[in-house]
Amino acid sequence: MADVKRDALARAGNAKVMNRADLMRRLVARLKQDEAVIGGIGNTNFDLWAAGQRPQNFYMLGSMGLAFPIALGVALAQPERRVIALEGDGSLVMQLGCLSTIAMLAPKNLSLVLMDNGIYQITGGQPTPAAATTDLVAVAQGCGLADSVWASDEEDFERLIEASLKASAPSFIAVRIDTQPAVATTHRDPVQIRERFMHGIGIR
Numbered sequence: 001m002a003d004v005k006r007d008a009l010a011r012a013g014n015a016k017v018m019n020r021a022d023l024m025r026r027l028v029a030r031l032k033q034d035e036a037v038i039g040g041i042g043n044t045n046f047d048l049w050a051a052g053q054r055p056q057n058f059y060m061l062g063s064m065g066l067a068f069p070i071a072l073g074v075a076l077a078q079p080e081r082r083v084i085a086l087e088g089d090g091s092l093v094m095q096l097g098c099l100s101t102i103a104m105l106a107p108k109n110l111s112l113v114l115m116d117n118g119i120y121q122i123t124g125g126q127p128t129p130a131a132a133t134t135d136l137v138a139v140a141q142g143c144g145l146a147d148s149v150w151a152s153d154e155e156d157f158e159r160l161i162e163a164s165l166k167a168s169a170p171s172f173i174a175v176r177i178d179t180q181p182a183v184a185t186t187h188r189d190p191v192q193i194r195e196r197f198m199h200g201i202g203i204r
């Protein structure tokens, strides 16, 4: 485990600091059609919205740390559908246990994307443990998510996303991002968001 942590920290240290909105556009451009995408509270949500609204997108409002658990539920309920979840580092720290559950249940169709800016940006920029002591790729690996890596730059991110969409095990892709604010704000209508998503994944 010491080696795993050292390797992960080395990759984190080498990872380019990228931009969330740019990565989100690259991610959405790689989607084929039916993939479900779950945005976490705040900035991942906002930049996903800005990258182009799709009925297969779900925008989590209000509670930290629920993007990965919601995505796990969708992935288990619809094993034929690829599911991508986006979460901020502060939110993931609040809900770390979900990584163990995901590793144990091991849905083949789930890609987890961590947007790590090292701060709780939306509430004023307080530092998260990810900025100081906690390497979330090492945590994910320790939880049993073997396919967990830091993206080294934008091209690496696109390659990792592409690979994860074809993978037969859950994957965890972490990116270091800058502190640019999100480029838009999700329209806050929870009922509409839920209904649109249910239609989008064929439940309604």
Ligand SMILES: Cc1ncc(C[n+]2csc(CCOP(=O)(O)OP(=O)(O)O)c2C)c(N)n1
Residues within 6 Å of the ligand: 041, 042, 043, 044, 062, 063, 064, 087, 088, 089, 090, 091, 092, 117, 119, 120, 121, 122, 123, 128
């Ligand atoms: C359970 C819970 N605790 C606290 C908050 C207040 N809150 C909303 S967003 C946020 C920070 C989120 O940080 P992170 O996930 O790193 O995303 P970022 O803002 O950096 O994009 C906090 C503390 C909340 N909404 N829910």
